[in-house]
Amino acid sequence: MPEQDIRKEAFPGVVYPKGATHGGMSLRDYFAGQALAGGAVDWSKNKGDVASACYHAADTMIKERDKNKKGGD
Numbered sequence: 199m200p201e202q203d204i205r206k207e208a209f210p211g212v213v214y215p216k217g218a219t220h221g222g223m224s225l226r227d228y229f230a231g232q233a234l235a236g237g238a239v240d241w242s243k244n245k246g247d248v249a250s251a252c253y254h255a256a257d258t259m260i261k262e263r264d265k266n267k268k269g270g271d
Contacts, residue, residue, distance in 0.1 A: 229256035 208228035
């Protein structure tokens with residue numbers, strides 16, 4: 199997955215008073231969390247590698263999202 203796709207933000211970073219920052223959450227991380235919470239990953243088939251399965255689902259969602267943007271959907 200290209201670096202620019204991984205770095206798309208789901209939630210922007212924050213700059214607090216006195217200069218402290220929080221980098222936000224990438225779109226990929228957000229989608230992976232949603233796949234985990236929403237049951238998009240079959241836990242019984244991915245017992246040892248649930249995180250990888252969630253990130254694979256996230257990558258698939260980003261590719262589909264980009265494809266639909268280009269197609270005008």
